[in-house]
Amino acid sequence: MNLIKLRAEIMLLVVAAYLILNQGAMMVRIPPAAGSGLPVGEALVILFGLTLALETRRLPSFAAVAPVAALLVWWGLAVTQLIIGLPKYGFWAVRDASHAIESSFLWIGFVVAAAPGFLGRFSSWLRVVLNVGAFYALLYPFRETLTGLSPKLDAAAGYTVPLFFNFISAGLVPLTAAVRWLVDRSSLFGIPAVFLAGAMIVYCAVIFQMRTTYLQIMAVFIVMIAIQPRIAFKMSLGMLFGLAGLSLVLASGIEITGRLGEKFSLDFFFQHFAAIWGVQGDGMVRDAALGVSQRLRWWADIWRQLSADVQTLLFGLGYGMPLTDFYFTGDIRVREPHNSIISIVARVGFAGLFFFILFHLALLRVWVKAYRWCVKNGETLWRNNLLIIGVYFLLMWIYSIGEDAFEKPYNAITYYFLWGVVLRVYYEILAPQGRLRRKHEAARAAAGRAAL
DSSP states (O other): OOHHHHHHHHHHHHHHHHHHHTHHHHTOEEEEETTEEEEHHHHHHHHHHHTGGGGGGGHHHHHHHSOHHHHHHHHHHHHHHHHHHHHHHTHHHHHHTHHHHHTTHHHHHHHHTTSTTHHHHHHHHHHHHHHHHHHHHTTGGGHHHHHTTSOEEEOTTSOEEESSOOOTTTTHHHHHHHHHHHHHTOOBTTBOHHHHHHHHHHHIIIIIOOHHHHHHHHHHHHHHHHHOHHHHHHHHHHHHHHHHHHHHHHHTTOOOBOTTSOBOOHHHHHHHHHGGGTOOOSTHHHHHHHHHHHHHHHHHHHHHHHTTSHHHHHHOSOSSSOSOOOBSSTTOBOOSOSOHHHHHHHHHHHHHHHHHHHHHHHHHHHHHHHHHHHHHTTOHHHHHHHHHHHHHHHHHHHHHHHSOOTTSHHHHHHHHHHHHHHHHHHHHHHSTTOHHHHHHHHHHHHHHHHHO
16 A cells, blocks of 8 residues: 555544544544644644645646635635734634634545545445444443543543543434435345434434434435435435334333433423524423523624724634633633634634635535536436535534534534545546546447447
């Protein structure tokens, strides 16, 4: 195995760890040390930065498909604020700039995906990781016992984190896996995809008890109605089967307790769903609803600071200072306001938000063009790959509305790496010597010869 392929395998291993282990994998450092050392993700950024001279031949192809202008302005704003914040805040300025730093995985993903054989390897890797992540999520009800068995790692903020069984971004991987089963029409252990997907979707809603999960399921269903009605139909059918199974379990007298410690019932579900808008219910649902007003207060405080003058309104408050006054456990400060868009505006202002949205619209345009090409030209494997990855992107966008999704390296690195892969796929479609383009042209030529 040459160094390029080895680097690609290491990258896939790291991304798989972030997808499945999330916070635990994020705490792994080089060298391994209590609360210090360089996180693996940042080490990879430095590695690819130092070897940029070896990859300059990739720059023209990257520029041909990536929204370079918007990205450069976005990075420029972030770097400027980081330079300003470093003398005063030191490490915390770098920590708060992690989203901007990890968006460089757009480039890293693009370069890694150019490795020989990567596109074929990626397809199998994606499915294995999603399957493992889905079954790993089934361990959630036993997390309190299992975390006691896991090795512990020290965070820079002073708290300890188990390496395994964190389940912070609980629904991202299993929900993506559920859609993947429907897209691929696959079965596991002889169970058809529609039953597998329906059971997993209902499991995520019932066990994780996260309001974001409800919105994610709704968003995926609506988007599938628009672009893949067949998948939407199977998704709804699967959920009906899943709900029927849930009804039988509840009717038998078995009580199901989820993340909030509340026994699941239809009354709980409707109260918890209404808590999205701050409607108070009973028990833990009341606490969840109170969290809405707390976040609104954080956002209002941020707005007062931002709107103090034109400079902060346009370019943000910068990096290094916490954006909330809330303490989680002991003296551990909650630094982000549980909304990635608010965090972006707070850190780099409305100018930063504008270019963030701009380069995302350009990325979405690339995804749409690549997906349509695959549909038109019968490239089933990458049509499915793009659809599965697209679902993950959608889930991340919804997740970022109610959580600091992009401010968590295990989310941001995975997200931007996958976008880098999508950019590479689009280049392989556009370029005259692109692998997908040549594959399609060879198949068309072979079909023409067979017709003769």
